Amino acid sequence: MTHALEKYFVPEPSIYPIFGSVALLLFGAGAVMWLHGIGPGPLVLFAGVAILVYMLFGWFGQVVRESEAGLYGKRVDKSFRWSMGWFIFSEVMFFAAFFGALFYVRVLSVPWLASGDNEALLWEGFTQAWPSAGPNPHADPFTPMGAWGIPALNTLILLTSGATLTWAHYALLRGDRARLKLGLFLTILLGVIFLGFQVYEYFHAYADLNLRLDSGIYGSTFFLLTGFHGLHVTIGAIMLTVMLFRTMAGHFQPDNHFAFEATAWYWHFVDVVWLMLFVVVYWL
């Protein structure tokens, strides 16, 4: 029976996945050993990381080569689109857990701790307020992070980076390689500046504000939310850098550049997460 369906690319057996598995095993075991002060913990962990990096290089390298060799075609392209969308959805849900925790403590648990029997019998004199380090009377006082200094600046930076990336994308669509490179470069630069500011902000928090990871629930939510976001910016910046190198190597055509688009989706997703962070972590 004949039909127009193109053949779907199914890869050969691959050695890379098992490297990834060994890497995560070492990573997990090493982390646990490190946390419990067992000798070679850090060594095992970094061995895991090294193997993971090797695996990612090898695996993605192979995918890039296959893509450039034209093995993929439209159907695989569509699979990539679906999968990236679903992957980003899973990331949304990961952040949702932490935003949900923030919502819960601000709207429910802190007010509860400051009311009724809790206030009368357990935590006398604890009043509801946000930011809060909780009712522990021995808690170290801290100053919360303001919204209108670096965080506002960082908002501007990330929003601009979204614009430069879209600009680069239009350049790619027009086949304007020079502007594509420039746009990518600017986006990466803005991302790195953002990260630099965030590192500075963390130093500032620890050194001047006495705001630490263990500053009660405010410190917990502040650092985990912004920290995971920062991690995602880092990953996004690495992805963008790979795209820049691939552009310089002559990859991507106006009608075939999904890796670039996936990176852009990811970057915009990280952008949106930041906007929400800015509103509910820093501002309100």
Next chain:
Amino acid sequence: MAAVIPERLQEHHHGAHTGLMRWITTTNHKDIGTMYLIFSFVMFLAGGVMALTLRAELFQPGLQVVQPELFNQLTTLHGLVMVFGAIMPAFVGFANWMIPLMIGASDMAFARMNNWSFWLLPPAAILLIGSFFVPGGATAAGWTLYPPLSVQMGMGMDLAIFAVHIMGVSSIMGAINIVVTILNMRAPGMTMMKMPLFCWTWLITAYLLIAVMPVLAGAVTMLLTDRHFGTSFFNAAGGGDPVLYQHIFWFFGHPEVYIMILPAFGIVSQIIPTFARKPLFGYASMVYATSSIAILSFIVWAHHMFTTGMPAAGQLFFMYATMLIAVPTGVKVFNWVATMWRGSMTFETPMLFAVGFIFVFTMGGFTGLICAIAPVDIQIHDTYYVVAHFHYVLVAGSLFALFAGAYYWLPKWTGHMPDERIGKLHFWCSIVFFNVTFFPMHFLGLAGMPRRVPDYALQFADFNALATIGAFGFGLSQLIFLWAVIKCVRGGEKAAARSWESAEGLEWTVPSPAPHHTFEEAPVVR
């Protein structure tokens, strides 16, 4: 309409690794499916040994076999191993084997990633089971890992956290693979509403997995930072709340129980029509029922938390929302029964397990409804009644459906028909001993016996002894399954392409055993 590649092409496949390397590097959905199935059975036996140790301890009041510390570790790991090691991977194994065959695809959409999804499981299992041997032993906080207990435990807890992370990565990648395969790899003419119901249920299961596994990852990450880095998510003194963990966990946990049952619904929906020799009654309503179960499963989580001091409005909301799920679940049960109505039925082993499933799973559904009644649940929460409920839905539900599916598709996998006599023996032993084990637990729970205790008051002795006898019977019965499978792999009556008389679907158009590569040219479905 079958488009099968001639035999000589299948034998030599490219990149030819042999021996162990073949299994480590394979990108073939059938190889990977087989590995999932074997892995899950090994985990099933491991979790089973833990359960039998628990039951041995509970045979009589007093402490005879294990100390309370080890008892709690075994309870915890039994739950984690069965949920994440046995039931979930077994369903993924079925998905790997069957979905490409059912929709006429040449393989999964991302064959290499498929390999990684599987090969992440052994490392996770090593971390999890290895945690028994570290100082302080495995985590003993229960499979739900509630703080404050889980914040206090030793390094076994950290190993469990990392194991959960790795299994989560595996599940998310596996789920994305399945969603994309179903959405993008269907053969021409295989429209969504023509798809076998097993594919539909897996599509929705995969969506649930992608939605909630990251939430679990978030929850255990917070546990980790609370344990080691001084955060206060679950610490009231710092403004957090241990109950927050329960909310996050059950936001994952309730959809998770549907993750473990929806593919079972799918398997049963394939089997009943075959042996009733009638098409499935109400196909479209099955699809809609599955979807609504999935959506509703996000808004019922706090029925696990009725005793945490929730406001009455919350209790009412979660009570009614939970009961609402019984409606689509009922739709399914009625559809299966209606499919059998006036069918010309025969009761080969797969059908026995499927019919057994309907009976016993439905009882579990009813006890679920009883648990869902907030004022009642305040009495029976954390008693053996809950243990009875979830074993009715998980063992008689998920596990029986897995057995049904295994007997149903073994001919396609091995090329031989499973031995009916052994299969029937397995079924009858399983269903009898299952009920002997778990039915008395309803009474124990109603009489007030708490779960997760190694010792109990004298008045519970008789039912506990009975349950232990049943448990050992059930455990041994599972060796019959092993025997049936090994026998079927090694030989037996040759299976035809369409191994069961009126089985429908693309998977029955390829030879048995299914060749290594199928549907390299997509079939056309009309």
